Amino acid sequence: MTDLSQLVLGGAGYAGLFRAVDPFSAQATLDAAWTAGIRSFDTAPHYGAGSSEERLGRFLRGRSGFTVSTKVGRLLFDDPTAAEGAEGFYGTPKRSRRRDYSAAGTRMSVADSLARSGLDRFDTLLVHDPDDHMEQALAETVPELARLRSEGRCVRIGIGVNRVDVALRFVREAPIDVVLIAGRFTLLDRQAETELLPECARRGIRVLAAGVLNSGILADPDRLSTFDYRLAADEVIMRAQAMAKVCAKYEVPLRAAALQFPGRHPMIGGTVIGASSAAEVADTIAMLKVAVPEELWEELDRCL
Template sequence: MNDVADIVLGGAGYAGLFRAVSEEDAQAGLAAAWDAGIRAFDTAPHYGAGSSEERLGRFLRSRSEYTVSTKVGRLLYDDPSAPDGVDDFYGAPKRARLRDYSAAGVRQSVADSLDRLGLDRIDLLLIHDPDEYQAEALAGAMPELTRMRAAGVVSGIGVGVNDVDVALRFVRETAIDHVLIAGRYTLLDRRAETELLPECARRGIRVLVAGVLNSGILADPRHGATFDYRPAQRHTIERARTMDRLCAKYDVPLRAAALQFPRRNPAVAATVIGAGTETEVEDTIAMLNIAVPEDLWHELDRCA
Protein backbone atom coordinates (compact mmCIF):
# COMPACT_ATOMS: atom_id res chain seq x y z
CA MET A 1 0.00 0.00 0.00
CA ASN A 2 1.30 3.47 -0.89
CA ASP A 3 1.70 6.18 1.74
CA VAL A 4 -1.25 8.33 0.64
CA ALA A 5 -2.76 9.28 3.97
CA ASP A 6 -2.15 12.94 3.05
CA ILE A 7 -3.53 12.64 -0.49
CA VAL A 8 -7.05 13.66 -1.56
CA LEU A 9 -8.48 12.85 -4.99
CA GLY A 10 -9.97 15.98 -6.51
CA GLY A 11 -13.18 15.70 -8.48
CA ALA A 12 -12.62 18.02 -11.44
CA GLY A 13 -10.50 15.70 -13.57
CA TYR A 14 -12.94 12.82 -13.81
CA ALA A 15 -15.77 15.31 -14.39
CA GLY A 16 -14.39 16.47 -17.72
CA LEU A 17 -12.06 19.38 -16.96
CA PHE A 18 -10.41 20.36 -20.27
CA ARG A 19 -11.66 17.21 -22.04
CA ALA A 20 -14.65 14.91 -21.77
CA VAL A 21 -14.18 11.79 -19.63
CA SER A 22 -16.50 8.82 -20.11
CA GLU A 23 -18.33 7.24 -17.21
CA GLU A 24 -16.23 4.10 -17.66
CA ASP A 25 -12.95 6.03 -17.55
CA ALA A 26 -14.11 8.07 -14.57
CA GLN A 27 -14.98 4.95 -12.59
CA ALA A 28 -11.67 3.35 -13.55
CA GLY A 29 -9.84 6.43 -12.30
CA LEU A 30 -11.70 6.36 -9.00
CA ALA A 31 -10.99 2.64 -8.65
CA ALA A 32 -7.28 3.21 -9.29
CA ALA A 33 -7.20 5.83 -6.54
CA TRP A 34 -9.03 3.52 -4.16
CA ASP A 35 -6.71 0.62 -4.96
CA ALA A 36 -3.74 2.89 -4.25
CA GLY A 37 -5.12 3.51 -0.77
CA ILE A 38 -6.72 6.94 -1.24
CA ARG A 39 -9.77 7.34 0.99
CA ALA A 40 -10.39 11.10 0.85
CA PHE A 41 -12.33 12.68 -2.01
CA ASP A 42 -13.01 16.34 -2.78
CA THR A 43 -15.76 17.32 -5.18
CA ALA A 44 -18.12 20.22 -5.94
CA PRO A 45 -21.38 20.95 -7.76
CA HIS A 46 -19.34 23.16 -10.10
CA TYR A 47 -17.24 20.24 -11.36
CA GLY A 48 -18.92 18.95 -14.49
CA ALA A 49 -22.21 20.61 -13.50
CA GLY A 50 -22.86 17.93 -10.89
CA SER A 51 -21.36 14.96 -12.73
CA SER A 52 -18.39 14.83 -10.36
CA GLU A 53 -20.66 14.32 -7.36
CA GLU A 54 -22.82 11.84 -9.24
CA ARG A 55 -19.86 9.77 -10.41
CA LEU A 56 -18.24 9.81 -6.99
CA GLY A 57 -21.51 8.79 -5.37
CA ARG A 58 -21.94 5.83 -7.71
CA PHE A 59 -18.41 4.71 -6.92
CA LEU A 60 -18.71 5.00 -3.13
CA ARG A 61 -22.08 3.28 -2.73
CA SER A 62 -20.51 -0.14 -2.34
CA ARG A 63 -17.66 1.10 -0.13
CA SER A 64 -17.09 2.37 3.40
CA GLU A 65 -14.52 4.17 5.54
CA TYR A 66 -13.86 7.23 3.40
CA THR A 67 -14.27 10.99 3.72
CA VAL A 68 -15.98 13.31 1.28
CA SER A 69 -15.76 17.07 0.97
CA THR A 70 -17.91 19.14 -1.33
CA LYS A 71 -18.68 22.82 -1.75
CA VAL A 72 -21.41 25.42 -1.60
CA GLY A 73 -21.90 28.63 -3.54
CA ARG A 74 -23.27 27.37 -6.84
CA LEU A 75 -26.74 25.92 -7.34
CA LEU A 76 -27.49 23.83 -10.42
CA TYR A 77 -30.57 23.98 -12.61
CA ASP A 78 -31.58 21.89 -15.60
CA ASP A 79 -30.98 23.88 -18.79
CA PRO A 80 -31.48 22.13 -22.14
CA SER A 81 -29.70 25.01 -23.89
CA ALA A 82 -26.56 24.85 -21.73
CA PRO A 83 -23.51 24.78 -24.05
CA ASP A 84 -20.71 22.25 -23.70
CA GLY A 85 -17.38 23.42 -22.31
CA VAL A 86 -18.66 25.98 -19.81
CA ASP A 87 -15.79 26.82 -17.44
CA ASP A 88 -13.70 24.26 -19.37
CA PHE A 89 -15.85 21.27 -18.36
CA TYR A 90 -16.77 19.04 -21.29
CA GLY A 91 -19.34 16.28 -21.60
CA ALA A 92 -21.27 17.69 -18.65
CA PRO A 93 -25.03 17.35 -18.08
CA LYS A 94 -27.22 20.14 -19.44
CA ARG A 95 -27.28 22.28 -16.33
CA ALA A 96 -26.73 25.94 -15.54
CA ARG A 97 -24.89 27.25 -12.49
CA LEU A 98 -26.28 30.05 -10.32
CA ARG A 99 -24.12 31.68 -7.65
CA ASP A 100 -25.83 31.71 -4.26
CA TYR A 101 -23.99 32.26 -0.98
CA SER A 102 -27.08 32.82 1.17
CA ALA A 103 -28.04 30.62 4.10
CA ALA A 104 -30.97 29.25 2.11
CA GLY A 105 -28.64 28.63 -0.81
CA VAL A 106 -26.32 26.64 1.44
CA ARG A 107 -29.18 24.48 2.67
CA GLN A 108 -30.37 23.87 -0.88
CA SER A 109 -26.84 23.15 -2.11
CA VAL A 110 -26.22 20.59 0.62
CA ALA A 111 -29.54 18.85 -0.03
CA ASP A 112 -28.80 18.71 -3.75
CA SER A 113 -25.27 17.44 -3.19
CA LEU A 114 -26.46 14.68 -0.86
CA ASP A 115 -28.96 13.65 -3.52
CA ARG A 116 -26.37 13.58 -6.29
CA LEU A 117 -23.88 11.74 -4.09
CA GLY A 118 -26.48 9.32 -2.80
CA LEU A 119 -25.05 9.76 0.69
CA ASP A 120 -26.59 10.72 4.01
CA ARG A 121 -23.61 12.77 5.19
CA ILE A 122 -20.82 15.04 3.94
CA ASP A 123 -17.71 15.31 6.09
CA LEU A 124 -16.41 18.72 5.00
CA LEU A 125 -18.20 21.68 3.41
CA LEU A 126 -16.25 24.48 1.76
CA ILE A 127 -17.49 27.84 0.49
CA HIS A 128 -16.43 27.74 -3.16
CA ASP A 129 -14.84 30.77 -4.85
CA PRO A 130 -16.54 33.55 -2.86
CA ASP A 131 -14.11 36.15 -4.25
CA GLU A 132 -16.74 38.57 -5.61
CA TYR A 133 -19.36 37.48 -3.08
CA GLN A 134 -17.45 37.78 0.17
CA ALA A 135 -20.00 39.95 1.95
CA GLU A 136 -22.84 37.57 1.08
CA ALA A 137 -20.78 34.54 2.03
CA LEU A 138 -19.74 36.04 5.36
CA ALA A 139 -23.30 37.12 6.20
CA GLY A 140 -25.17 34.10 4.86
CA ALA A 141 -23.16 31.00 4.06
CA MET A 142 -20.71 31.20 6.95
CA PRO A 143 -23.24 31.36 9.81
CA GLU A 144 -25.21 28.53 8.21
CA LEU A 145 -22.13 26.33 7.91
CA THR A 146 -21.21 27.15 11.50
CA ARG A 147 -24.70 26.08 12.59
CA MET A 148 -24.42 22.84 10.59
CA ARG A 149 -21.10 22.04 12.24
CA ALA A 150 -22.49 22.72 15.71
CA ALA A 151 -25.45 20.46 14.94
CA GLY A 152 -23.18 17.67 13.77
CA VAL A 153 -24.47 17.80 10.20
CA VAL A 154 -20.85 18.15 9.03
CA SER A 155 -17.53 17.69 10.78
CA GLY A 156 -15.60 20.51 9.15
CA ILE A 157 -16.20 23.82 7.37
CA GLY A 158 -14.02 26.19 5.41
CA VAL A 159 -13.31 27.88 2.09
CA GLY A 160 -11.98 26.62 -1.22
CA VAL A 161 -10.29 29.44 -3.14
CA ASN A 162 -7.48 30.45 -5.47
CA ASP A 163 -6.87 33.83 -3.85
CA VAL A 164 -4.65 34.07 -0.77
CA ASP A 165 -6.18 37.34 0.43
CA VAL A 166 -9.69 35.90 0.28
CA ALA A 167 -8.55 32.86 2.24
CA LEU A 168 -6.87 35.09 4.84
CA ARG A 169 -10.02 37.12 5.34
CA PHE A 170 -12.05 34.03 6.15
CA VAL A 171 -9.27 32.67 8.36
CA ARG A 172 -9.15 35.90 10.38
CA GLU A 173 -12.85 36.79 10.49
CA THR A 174 -14.56 33.42 10.92
CA ALA A 175 -14.24 30.16 12.84
CA ILE A 176 -13.42 27.90 9.90
CA ASP A 177 -11.29 24.82 10.47
CA HIS A 178 -10.22 24.09 6.86
CA VAL A 179 -8.76 26.03 3.94
CA LEU A 180 -8.37 24.60 0.45
CA ILE A 181 -5.97 26.83 -1.47
CA ALA A 182 -5.46 26.07 -5.16
CA GLY A 183 -2.45 27.05 -7.22
CA ARG A 184 -0.84 29.26 -4.57
CA TYR A 185 1.55 26.85 -2.93
CA THR A 186 3.45 25.32 -5.81
CA LEU A 187 6.97 25.31 -7.19
CA LEU A 188 6.02 28.29 -9.35
CA ASP A 189 3.69 30.21 -7.05
CA ARG A 190 4.38 30.34 -3.32
CA ARG A 191 2.11 33.21 -2.35
CA ALA A 192 0.45 31.11 0.37
CA GLU A 193 3.77 30.62 2.11
CA THR A 194 4.26 34.11 3.56
CA GLU A 195 1.06 34.69 5.54
CA LEU A 196 -1.61 32.09 4.89
CA LEU A 197 0.20 28.92 5.91
CA PRO A 198 1.70 30.41 9.11
CA GLU A 199 -1.67 31.96 10.06
CA CYS A 200 -3.45 28.64 9.58
CA ALA A 201 -0.79 26.83 11.58
CA ARG A 202 -1.21 29.28 14.46
CA ARG A 203 -4.97 28.80 14.47
CA GLY A 204 -4.95 25.03 14.03
CA ILE A 205 -6.66 25.24 10.63
CA ARG A 206 -6.07 22.29 8.30
CA VAL A 207 -4.73 23.36 4.91
CA LEU A 208 -5.41 21.37 1.77
CA VAL A 209 -3.23 22.37 -1.18
CA ALA A 210 -4.62 21.86 -4.68
CA GLY A 211 -3.59 22.84 -8.19
CA VAL A 212 0.01 21.86 -7.56
CA LEU A 213 0.73 21.50 -11.29
CA ASN A 214 -0.64 25.02 -11.91
CA SER A 215 -3.11 23.67 -14.50
CA GLY A 216 -0.46 21.82 -16.46
CA ILE A 217 2.73 23.81 -16.83
CA LEU A 218 4.51 21.84 -14.10
CA ALA A 219 3.62 18.60 -15.85
CA ASP A 220 4.98 19.72 -19.21
CA PRO A 221 6.47 23.24 -19.54
CA ARG A 222 6.25 23.34 -23.31
CA HIS A 223 5.42 26.36 -25.44
CA GLY A 224 1.67 26.91 -25.16
CA ALA A 225 1.42 25.38 -21.67
CA THR A 226 -1.26 26.73 -19.36
CA PHE A 227 -0.72 28.45 -16.02
CA ASP A 228 -3.79 29.13 -13.87
CA TYR A 229 -6.00 27.91 -16.74
CA ARG A 230 -4.67 30.50 -19.19
CA PRO A 231 -1.79 30.44 -21.69
CA ALA A 232 1.39 30.87 -19.67
CA GLN A 233 3.53 33.93 -20.20
CA ARG A 234 7.00 33.44 -21.60
CA HIS A 235 8.82 34.23 -18.34
CA THR A 236 6.66 31.68 -16.48
CA ILE A 237 7.44 29.01 -19.06
CA GLU A 238 11.14 29.80 -18.77
CA ARG A 239 11.04 29.45 -14.98
CA ALA A 240 9.30 26.11 -15.32
CA ARG A 241 11.84 24.98 -17.91
CA THR A 242 14.68 25.96 -15.59
CA MET A 243 13.13 23.82 -12.88
CA ASP A 244 12.68 21.01 -15.39
CA ARG A 245 16.39 21.13 -16.23
CA LEU A 246 17.31 21.08 -12.54
CA CYS A 247 15.13 18.04 -11.99
CA ALA A 248 16.67 16.30 -15.00
CA LYS A 249 20.10 16.63 -13.39
CA TYR A 250 18.85 14.36 -10.62
CA ASP A 251 16.80 12.09 -12.91
CA VAL A 252 13.59 13.30 -11.26
CA PRO A 253 10.55 14.24 -13.37
CA LEU A 254 9.43 17.82 -12.80
CA ARG A 255 5.89 16.67 -12.01
CA ALA A 256 7.24 14.40 -9.24
CA ALA A 257 8.85 17.37 -7.52
CA ALA A 258 5.74 19.48 -8.11
CA LEU A 259 3.40 16.88 -6.63
CA GLN A 260 5.61 16.31 -3.59
CA PHE A 261 6.41 19.97 -2.93
CA PRO A 262 3.50 20.72 -0.53
CA ARG A 263 4.37 17.73 1.62
CA ARG A 264 7.53 19.49 2.78
CA ASN A 265 5.63 22.09 4.77
CA PRO A 266 4.25 20.91 8.13
CA ALA A 267 1.42 23.47 7.84
CA VAL A 268 -0.02 21.48 4.91
CA ALA A 269 -2.36 18.70 6.00
CA ALA A 270 -3.06 17.21 2.57
CA THR A 271 -2.46 17.56 -1.15
CA VAL A 272 -5.41 17.40 -3.53
CA ILE A 273 -4.44 15.70 -6.78
CA GLY A 274 -6.24 16.37 -10.04
CA ALA A 275 -5.82 13.02 -11.78
CA GLY A 276 -9.01 12.00 -13.53
CA THR A 277 -8.35 8.71 -15.34
CA GLU A 278 -6.74 5.42 -14.40
CA THR A 279 -3.55 6.28 -16.31
CA GLU A 280 -3.30 9.70 -14.65
CA VAL A 281 -3.91 8.31 -11.18
CA GLU A 282 -1.30 5.60 -11.62
CA ASP A 283 1.21 8.12 -12.93
CA THR A 284 0.52 10.45 -10.02
CA ILE A 285 1.03 7.68 -7.47
CA ALA A 286 4.28 6.72 -9.18
CA MET A 287 5.45 10.35 -9.06
CA LEU A 288 4.63 10.59 -5.37
CA ASN A 289 6.84 7.58 -4.69
CA ILE A 290 9.95 8.89 -6.47
CA ALA A 291 12.69 9.94 -4.07
CA VAL A 292 13.56 13.62 -4.46
CA PRO A 293 17.08 14.42 -3.18
CA GLU A 294 17.41 17.24 -0.67
CA ASP A 295 19.98 18.91 -2.89
CA LEU A 296 17.37 19.21 -5.63
CA TRP A 297 14.93 20.84 -3.23
CA HIS A 298 17.60 23.39 -2.34
CA GLU A 299 18.22 24.18 -6.01
CA LEU A 300 14.50 24.50 -6.69
CA ASP A 301 14.14 26.80 -3.68
CA ARG A 302 16.84 29.08 -5.05
CA CYS A 303 15.05 29.57 -8.37
CA ALA A 304 11.57 30.01 -6.86
Protein backbone atom coordinates (compact mmCIF):
# COMPACT_ATOMS: atom_id res chain seq x y z
CA MET A 1 0.00 0.00 0.00
CA THR A 2 1.29 3.47 -0.90
CA ASP A 3 1.63 6.11 1.81
CA LEU A 4 -1.19 8.49 0.90
CA SER A 5 0.74 11.41 2.38
CA GLN A 6 3.13 11.11 -0.56
CA LEU A 7 0.41 11.78 -3.14
CA VAL A 8 0.35 14.88 -5.32
CA LEU A 9 -2.71 15.83 -7.37
CA GLY A 10 -1.68 16.82 -10.87
CA GLY A 11 -3.51 19.67 -12.53
CA ALA A 12 -3.96 18.48 -16.13
CA GLY A 13 -6.98 16.19 -15.74
CA TYR A 14 -9.37 18.63 -14.10
CA ALA A 15 -8.26 21.30 -16.61
CA GLY A 16 -9.59 19.43 -19.63
CA LEU A 17 -6.84 17.06 -20.79
CA PHE A 18 -8.40 14.89 -23.56
CA ARG A 19 -11.94 16.06 -22.74
CA ALA A 20 -13.64 19.17 -21.36
CA VAL A 21 -14.27 19.32 -17.61
CA ASP A 22 -16.79 21.84 -16.33
CA PRO A 23 -15.88 24.07 -13.37
CA PHE A 24 -18.24 22.24 -10.98
CA SER A 25 -16.64 18.86 -11.76
CA ALA A 26 -13.17 20.35 -11.41
CA GLN A 27 -13.98 21.72 -7.96
CA ALA A 28 -15.55 18.39 -6.97
CA THR A 29 -12.34 16.67 -8.04
CA LEU A 30 -10.24 18.98 -5.90
CA ASP A 31 -12.63 18.61 -2.98
CA ALA A 32 -12.43 14.81 -3.19
CA ALA A 33 -8.64 14.98 -3.16
CA TRP A 34 -8.62 17.33 -0.18
CA THR A 35 -11.10 15.14 1.71
CA ALA A 36 -8.86 12.13 1.04
CA GLY A 37 -5.99 13.96 2.71
CA ILE A 38 -4.06 15.17 -0.34
CA ARG A 39 -2.34 18.47 0.42
CA SER A 40 0.18 18.70 -2.42
CA PHE A 41 -0.78 19.99 -5.86
CA ASP A 42 1.09 20.32 -9.13
CA THR A 43 -0.10 22.65 -11.87
CA ALA A 44 1.20 24.62 -14.86
CA PRO A 45 0.16 27.41 -17.24
CA HIS A 46 0.11 24.77 -20.00
CA TYR A 47 -2.67 22.80 -18.29
CA GLY A 48 -5.97 24.04 -19.64
CA ALA A 49 -4.36 27.26 -20.93
CA GLY A 50 -4.28 28.60 -17.39
CA SER A 51 -7.54 27.13 -16.14
CA SER A 52 -5.75 24.60 -13.94
CA GLU A 53 -4.06 27.38 -11.97
CA GLU A 54 -7.29 29.36 -11.84
CA ARG A 55 -9.38 26.43 -10.61
CA LEU A 56 -6.78 25.34 -8.07
CA GLY A 57 -6.41 28.87 -6.74
CA ARG A 58 -10.16 29.27 -6.27
CA PHE A 59 -10.33 25.97 -4.42
CA LEU A 60 -7.42 26.76 -2.09
CA ARG A 61 -8.68 30.22 -1.18
CA GLY A 62 -9.12 30.37 2.59
CA ARG A 63 -7.37 27.04 3.15
CA SER A 64 -3.96 26.39 4.67
CA GLY A 65 -1.47 23.58 5.11
CA PHE A 66 -0.95 22.85 1.42
CA THR A 67 1.94 22.98 -1.05
CA VAL A 68 1.74 23.95 -4.73
CA SER A 69 4.19 23.61 -7.58
CA THR A 70 3.79 25.29 -10.94
CA LYS A 71 5.97 25.55 -14.02
CA VAL A 72 7.63 28.03 -16.33
CA GLY A 73 8.47 27.92 -20.02
CA ARG A 74 5.12 28.73 -21.61
CA LEU A 75 3.58 32.20 -21.53
CA LEU A 76 -0.15 32.60 -22.18
CA PHE A 77 -1.84 35.27 -24.31
CA ASP A 78 -5.52 36.01 -24.89
CA ASP A 79 -6.35 34.73 -28.36
CA PRO A 80 -9.94 34.65 -29.69
CA THR A 81 -8.73 32.42 -32.55
CA ALA A 82 -7.38 29.72 -30.23
CA ALA A 83 -8.60 26.31 -31.41
CA GLU A 84 -10.64 23.98 -29.23
CA GLY A 85 -8.51 21.04 -28.18
CA ALA A 86 -5.21 22.84 -28.72
CA GLU A 87 -2.34 20.73 -27.36
CA GLY A 88 -4.82 18.16 -26.05
CA PHE A 89 -6.87 20.40 -23.75
CA TYR A 90 -10.60 21.01 -24.22
CA GLY A 91 -13.06 23.52 -22.81
CA THR A 92 -10.28 25.98 -22.01
CA PRO A 93 -10.13 29.78 -22.06
CA LYS A 94 -9.27 31.33 -25.45
CA ARG A 95 -5.54 31.63 -24.93
CA SER A 96 -2.51 30.65 -26.95
CA ARG A 97 0.82 29.44 -25.60
CA ARG A 98 4.26 30.77 -26.47
CA ARG A 99 7.47 29.09 -25.39
CA ASP A 100 9.74 31.46 -23.48
CA TYR A 101 12.73 30.33 -21.43
CA SER A 102 14.33 33.76 -21.11
CA ALA A 103 15.02 35.28 -17.71
CA ALA A 104 12.41 37.99 -18.30
CA GLY A 105 9.91 35.44 -19.57
CA THR A 106 10.50 33.27 -16.51
CA ARG A 107 9.78 36.09 -14.10
CA MET A 108 6.73 37.11 -16.15
CA SER A 109 5.46 33.53 -16.12
CA VAL A 110 5.65 33.35 -12.33
CA ALA A 111 3.92 36.71 -11.96
CA ASP A 112 1.14 35.60 -14.33
CA SER A 113 0.72 32.31 -12.45
CA LEU A 114 0.44 34.14 -9.14
CA ALA A 115 -2.22 36.42 -10.62
CA ARG A 116 -4.22 33.53 -12.08
CA SER A 117 -4.09 31.45 -8.91
CA GLY A 118 -4.41 34.25 -6.36
CA LEU A 119 -1.61 32.66 -4.31
CA ASP A 120 1.10 34.80 -2.76
CA ARG A 121 3.88 32.37 -3.68
CA PHE A 122 4.58 28.84 -4.91
CA ASP A 123 6.48 26.25 -2.95
CA THR A 124 8.17 24.81 -6.05
CA LEU A 125 8.88 26.23 -9.51
CA LEU A 126 9.77 23.79 -12.30
CA VAL A 127 11.20 24.34 -15.76
CA HIS A 128 8.59 22.74 -18.03
CA ASP A 129 9.60 20.62 -21.04
CA PRO A 130 12.74 22.50 -22.13
CA ASP A 131 13.73 19.64 -24.47
CA ASP A 132 14.36 21.88 -27.48
CA HIS A 133 15.51 24.87 -25.41
CA MET A 134 18.03 23.35 -23.02
CA GLU A 135 20.86 25.82 -23.60
CA GLN A 136 18.65 28.83 -22.90
CA ALA A 137 16.92 27.12 -19.99
CA LEU A 138 20.27 26.35 -18.35
CA ALA A 139 21.67 29.81 -19.07
CA GLU A 140 18.58 31.91 -18.24
CA THR A 141 15.62 30.03 -16.77
CA VAL A 142 17.44 28.18 -14.01
CA PRO A 143 19.47 31.21 -12.81
CA GLU A 144 16.28 33.27 -12.71
CA LEU A 145 14.50 30.56 -10.72
CA ALA A 146 17.49 30.46 -8.37
CA ARG A 147 17.14 34.23 -7.87
CA LEU A 148 13.46 33.80 -7.10
CA ARG A 149 14.36 31.09 -4.61
CA SER A 150 16.92 33.37 -2.94
CA GLU A 151 14.28 36.13 -2.77
CA GLY A 152 11.93 33.79 -0.91
CA ARG A 153 9.47 33.64 -3.81
CA CYS A 154 9.65 29.83 -3.69
CA VAL A 155 11.29 27.15 -1.57
CA ARG A 156 12.49 24.74 -4.27
CA ILE A 157 13.28 24.82 -7.97
CA GLY A 158 13.55 21.98 -10.45
CA ILE A 159 12.50 20.50 -13.74
CA GLY A 160 9.38 18.74 -15.03
CA VAL A 161 9.98 16.57 -18.10
CA ASN A 162 9.19 13.32 -19.89
CA ARG A 163 12.73 12.56 -21.05
CA VAL A 164 15.41 11.03 -18.85
CA ASP A 165 18.30 12.51 -20.85
CA VAL A 166 16.91 16.01 -20.39
CA ALA A 167 16.41 15.48 -16.66
CA LEU A 168 19.94 14.11 -16.28
CA ARG A 169 21.51 17.14 -17.89
CA PHE A 170 19.74 19.51 -15.50
CA VAL A 171 20.54 17.30 -12.52
CA ARG A 172 24.23 17.41 -13.42
CA GLU A 173 24.50 21.04 -14.49
CA ALA A 174 21.94 23.05 -12.52
CA PRO A 175 21.42 23.83 -8.80
CA ILE A 176 17.99 22.19 -8.65
CA ASP A 177 16.13 20.60 -5.75
CA VAL A 178 13.41 18.57 -7.50
CA VAL A 179 12.91 16.42 -10.60
CA LEU A 180 9.40 15.59 -11.77
CA ILE A 181 9.75 12.76 -14.29
CA ALA A 182 6.62 11.73 -16.20
CA GLY A 183 6.12 8.27 -17.66
CA ARG A 184 9.69 7.08 -17.22
CA PHE A 185 9.37 5.24 -13.92
CA THR A 186 6.34 2.99 -14.34
CA LEU A 187 5.55 -0.70 -14.54
CA LEU A 188 6.05 -0.49 -18.31
CA ASP A 189 8.86 2.03 -18.63
CA ARG A 190 11.70 2.12 -16.13
CA GLN A 191 14.20 4.27 -17.99
CA ALA A 192 14.68 6.51 -14.95
CA GLU A 193 15.90 3.65 -12.78
CA THR A 194 19.33 3.11 -14.33
CA GLU A 195 20.92 6.57 -14.16
CA LEU A 196 18.47 9.25 -13.11
CA LEU A 197 17.40 7.90 -9.72
CA PRO A 198 20.96 7.06 -8.59
CA GLU A 199 22.22 10.46 -9.78
CA CYS A 200 19.46 12.24 -7.86
CA ALA A 201 20.27 10.14 -4.80
CA ARG A 202 23.93 11.19 -4.94
CA ARG A 203 22.97 14.86 -5.17
CA GLY A 204 20.09 14.85 -2.66
CA ILE A 205 17.51 15.80 -5.28
CA ARG A 206 13.90 14.85 -4.62
CA VAL A 207 12.15 12.87 -7.36
CA LEU A 208 8.43 12.93 -8.14
CA ALA A 209 7.00 10.24 -10.42
CA ALA A 210 4.17 11.34 -12.71
CA GLY A 211 2.32 9.74 -15.62
CA VAL A 212 2.37 6.42 -13.79
CA LEU A 213 -0.44 4.96 -15.94
CA ASN A 214 1.50 5.84 -19.11
CA SER A 215 -1.36 7.86 -20.63
CA GLY A 216 -3.95 5.20 -19.87
CA ILE A 217 -2.63 1.86 -21.05
CA LEU A 218 -1.88 0.71 -17.50
CA ALA A 219 -5.44 1.50 -16.45
CA ASP A 220 -6.96 -1.01 -18.86
CA PRO A 221 -4.81 -2.28 -21.77
CA ASP A 222 -7.76 -4.14 -23.32
CA ARG A 223 -9.67 -0.88 -23.68
CA LEU A 224 -7.07 1.89 -23.72
CA SER A 225 -4.12 1.62 -26.08
CA THR A 226 -2.56 5.06 -25.56
CA PHE A 227 1.05 5.25 -24.39
CA ASP A 228 2.87 8.57 -24.07
CA TYR A 229 -0.16 10.44 -25.47
CA ARG A 230 -0.28 8.42 -28.69
CA LEU A 231 -1.31 4.99 -29.97
CA ALA A 232 0.88 2.35 -28.35
CA ALA A 233 3.02 -0.04 -30.32
CA ASP A 234 1.77 -3.64 -30.46
CA GLU A 235 4.69 -4.82 -28.32
CA VAL A 236 3.82 -2.32 -25.58
CA ILE A 237 0.15 -3.34 -25.63
CA MET A 238 1.12 -7.01 -25.36
CA ARG A 239 3.37 -6.36 -22.36
CA ALA A 240 0.63 -4.38 -20.61
CA GLN A 241 -1.89 -7.13 -21.31
CA ALA A 242 0.54 -9.73 -19.95
CA MET A 243 0.89 -7.67 -16.78
CA ALA A 244 -2.91 -7.45 -16.47
CA LYS A 245 -3.17 -11.24 -16.69
CA VAL A 246 -0.53 -11.70 -14.00
CA CYS A 247 -2.38 -9.25 -11.74
CA ALA A 248 -5.66 -11.09 -12.35
CA LYS A 249 -4.10 -14.27 -10.94
CA TYR A 250 -3.69 -12.46 -7.64
CA GLU A 251 -7.06 -10.65 -7.91
CA VAL A 252 -5.24 -7.31 -8.01
CA PRO A 253 -6.30 -4.71 -10.62
CA LEU A 254 -3.45 -3.70 -12.92
CA ARG A 255 -4.02 -0.04 -12.14
CA ALA A 256 -3.53 -0.78 -8.42
CA ALA A 257 -0.10 -2.22 -9.12
CA ALA A 258 0.71 0.60 -11.55
CA LEU A 259 -0.24 3.31 -9.07
CA GLN A 260 1.67 1.69 -6.22
CA PHE A 261 4.80 0.79 -8.19
CA PRO A 262 6.70 4.13 -8.01
CA GLY A 263 6.24 4.52 -4.27
CA ARG A 264 8.10 1.27 -3.61
CA HIS A 265 11.40 2.88 -4.63
CA PRO A 266 13.19 4.75 -1.81
CA MET A 267 14.14 7.63 -4.15
CA ILE A 268 10.56 8.48 -5.10
CA GLY A 269 9.47 11.31 -2.83
CA GLY A 270 5.96 11.51 -4.21
CA THR A 271 3.60 10.12 -6.84
CA VAL A 272 1.66 12.56 -8.99
CA ILE A 273 -1.82 11.30 -9.80
CA GLY A 274 -4.26 12.70 -12.34
CA ALA A 275 -8.03 12.99 -12.09
CA SER A 276 -10.86 14.77 -13.88
CA SER A 277 -13.67 13.77 -11.50
CA ALA A 278 -14.33 12.96 -7.88
CA ALA A 279 -14.99 9.34 -8.90
CA GLU A 280 -11.50 9.08 -10.39
CA VAL A 281 -9.97 10.38 -7.18
CA ALA A 282 -11.96 7.83 -5.16
CA ASP A 283 -10.89 5.02 -7.48
CA THR A 284 -7.23 6.03 -7.23
CA ILE A 285 -7.36 6.11 -3.43
CA ALA A 286 -9.04 2.69 -3.40
CA MET A 287 -6.38 1.26 -5.73
CA LEU A 288 -3.60 2.60 -3.54
CA LYS A 289 -5.08 0.72 -0.59
CA VAL A 290 -5.14 -2.66 -2.36
CA ALA A 291 -2.71 -5.14 -0.85
CA VAL A 292 -0.18 -6.27 -3.46
CA PRO A 293 1.76 -9.45 -2.54
CA GLU A 294 5.52 -9.46 -3.05
CA GLU A 295 5.20 -12.45 -5.37
CA LEU A 296 3.13 -10.35 -7.76
CA TRP A 297 5.84 -7.69 -8.00
CA GLU A 298 8.35 -10.40 -8.86
CA GLU A 299 6.13 -11.77 -11.61
CA LEU A 300 5.51 -8.31 -13.01
CA ASP A 301 9.26 -7.75 -13.24
CA ARG A 302 9.50 -10.81 -15.47
CA CYS A 303 6.98 -9.28 -17.90
CA LEU A 304 9.44 -6.58 -18.95
